[in-house]
Amino acid sequence: MSAPPSTVTFLTDYGPGSEHVGALHLVVAALAPQAQRIDMAHDVPAHDILQGALLLARLAPLLPGAVHLAVVDPGVGGERRGVAVALEGGGVLVGPDNGLLGLAAETMGAVAAVVLDPPLPGRPATFHGRDLFAPAAARLATGADLRALGWPIDPATLRRPDLPEPEAENGHLRAMAAGIDAFGNIQLLAGPGELARTGMERGDRIWVALTDRRHPATVARTFSDVAERAMLVFVDSHGHVAVGANGRNAARRIGAEPGDIITLGRW
Amino acid sequence: MSAPPSTVTFLTDYGPGSEHVGALHLVVAALAPQAQRIDMAHDVPAHDILQGALLLARLAPLLPGAVHLAVVDPGVGGERRGVAVALEGGGVLVGPDNGLLGLAAETMGAVAAVVLDPPLPGRPATFHGRDLFAPAAARLATGADLRALGWPIDPATLRRPDLPEPEAENGHLRAMAAGIDAFGNIQLLAGPGELARTGMERGDRIWVALTDRRHPATVARTFSDVAERAMLVFVDSHGHVAVGANGRNAARRIGAEPGDIITLGRW
C-alpha cells in the first residue's frame, strides 16, 4: 500500500481548454509523472488579480496538502517576483508575487517562502507559467525541498491584493461585487458579520441597488425560500453575502459586473 | 498487480473551467485520492435538466462501472431529493432527483437507490454539488456501500424528465431539437425507427423547417455525401436523427435552438 501521489492544482486566467492550460499540464506531467493534476479554475477574468486571489483563497483550503499553481500575471517579465510559499497544512502556493497568493497565504498560514530562481537565461521571457512556475510546482510535487528552489524571503513580505472594506450600519450595506457565477449570483465582499450589523433578518423585504434604481429583494436562506424569479440576499456557500434570484440571472437583472459597488438597504 | 482505481465522472451546468467544477474535483480528490476523475461535460445550458439528462444517458454507458456525479439543479435547497442510484453494470449515479438521472437510470438499469443524508446542519444550503453530492460520490469511489449513504427508496420513484414524443408518418417527421453541438448539428428527439416510418430513404431530397421557411436537405449517411455547404438529415453517432450541413452551421442557418420543434417533410 503506497501513499497517494502528490497533487498539483492549476488556477489561471488562460481560459478553459486553452493551449496555455495544456502546456502547464504537459510540463508537470513530464517532470512529475506520478502527480495528480486538478484544474481549479481557468475562467478568471484576464489580468484580474483580485478575482484570482479570492478564488484561490476559497478553493485551496479544499485540498490543503497540494501544490497550488496559480497564474494571473499582467506584469510577467517585469519586476514582480516569482515565489513559492509553504503553508501550515503542508501545501505550497506557487505563482507571481503580485497579490494573487496573498489572501490564500494569509488564510492558510504561510510558514516559509522563496523567490524562485529564474528560468534558464536565453529562454523567452513571456510564459513564466510554463517555464518558471510549472517546473517549480512539479519539483515540489516530487518531494523537492522548498529551499532548493530559490532564495528564502520573509512570508510577511508577500503582496496582498487591495480589497475594499464593506460599509455596514443599521439598515444599510455597501460592498464590492467580488465575483459573479455562471448563474448570475453576485458575491459581495462582505460576510455574515457585516449582514448582522445591518440588523437585516431572514424574511425582511429590502432593496438592492447598483445605481439609483432599487430592486426589491428578500433576505433568505436559499433560492426556494422566495417566489419564482424573485431576488434574494443570502449567505452563499463560501460565507459571503450574495445577491441572487430564483431561476433567473440576478447580475444581468441589475446590470452588475465584478468590481461594482452594490448597496443593500431597508425600504 | 492491483485493480485500476475507481473512477468518478462529472457532468454539470457550471461552465467549463469554472471554480465550481474545480471545487467538485478538489472535494473528490481530498476524500478519494486514488480515484480517477473525468470531466464528462460542463457546458450543459444553465438549469436545463432535459439536456443534462440526455447527455448523461448517452455518455454514462461509455464507462458503465464508474460513479457518475451529475448536477443540473435549479431547485437546489428546495424540496427535491438528493439521491444515489446503483446501476446493473456496477456503476452509480449521484445527483438531484429532478429528472436529471431518470433517463440514464432507465437506460442502464437501476437496481437500488437511496436518498442521501443531508450535509451537516449549519452548512450553507446553496452548493449541494460540493457539500452533498461530491462527498457521496467520493465515498462510493472508495468502496462505501450505497446503503451507508442514506435512506433506501424504490428506484421506480425516480423522476424522469419530460420528453416530447416525436410524430412520424409517411413523408413527415416532427421532433424536438434536443441538442445542438459545437458544429451546429441539430440532434432531434427521434431515432432511426421514426425515420423509417416516414418512408424517407438515403438520397431523398426533403425539406427541414423551424418556421414556414423550408430549407432543402438530403437524407444521407454522412457529411461528405452532400455538396459543400448543403444540408443533410442523417442518423448521428448517438443514434438520433440529426440535421447538419457540410462545412457550415446548420442550426444558425435555420435559426434553431435546443427545445425548438423541427419538422422534416418530403417536397
Place this chain on the structure above:
Amino acid sequence: MSAPPSTVTFLTDYGPGSEHVGALHLVVAALAPQAQRIDMAHDVPAHDILQGALLLARLAPLLPGAVHLAVVDPGVGGERRGVAVALEGGGVLVGPDNGLLGLAAETMGAVAAVVLDPPLPGRPATFHGRDLFAPAAARLATGADLRALGWPIDPATLRRPDLPEPEAENGHLRAMAAGIDAFGNIQLLAGPGELARTGMERGDRIWVALTDRRHPATVARTFSDVAERAMLVFVDSHGHVAVGANGRNAARRIGAEPGDIITLGRW
C-alpha cells in the same frame, strides 16, 4: 516501483467542457484505465486544421513519449485517411490525415505510420474521434504495437497543412497571423530569423498594420519594456514573432483575426 502509466493527450476543436471531449476521455478510460489523460487544447477554432496543426506541433514536444490524439476533422466520413504515426521520441500521433498531424510529425520525426482499420461496420460514421481515434489511442497506451492497428504507409505521404511563407526584407515583414491568444497577442508565422532579416532591433520604433492604418509599436523583449497600453513586437515563448500590447488586447486594437496577413515596417 513501477513505471508511470502511459499518457494520452487530447487536442480538438470540440470546445472546452463539451460532451465530445468527455466521450474521448471515457473511451480511453474504459480501454486503458491505467493511462493518464491530459487535455492539450479544445478551443481550436472549428474546422481550422492549420491552427490545430500549429498547436499540436508546439505542444506535443512538451511530452514527447505520449500518445497524442488530435481531431480537427471537417472531412470526417469522407476520403481522408485515419492514421497513427510513430515518432522518434517514442510517442505516437493519432488522428485524421488532413494536414493536422503533418507539422508535428515533421518537427518530432516520424519513423512509421499506419492507416487505421475502420471502426466496426454498421457503426455510425460521424464521430471518428470516439469510434476510431480514441480506441486506437487507448490501445497504443496499453502497449499495442503500431502495426497491429492498421495498414503500414510511408510517413512521407502524410499530408502537411498549407503554410503561407513570411516575406522579410530590410525594414519590412509580412506574415500570417497564425493564432491569437486569450490576451490578444497575435502570433505570426515568422521566427527570429525573419525578424533579423528586416534589420529591426530591440528599441526600434516601427508600425504594425492589418489595413492601411499603421499602429505604432516598439521592438521589445517583453511587455514591461514598453509603456502601459503601448504595442510591442517581440519573439514569443514559442519562438514566433508576435504583436502584443502592455495590459491591453492588441488583436482587438488592430482588428486582427487568425489567418489575416499582418505587415510590420520601419517608419
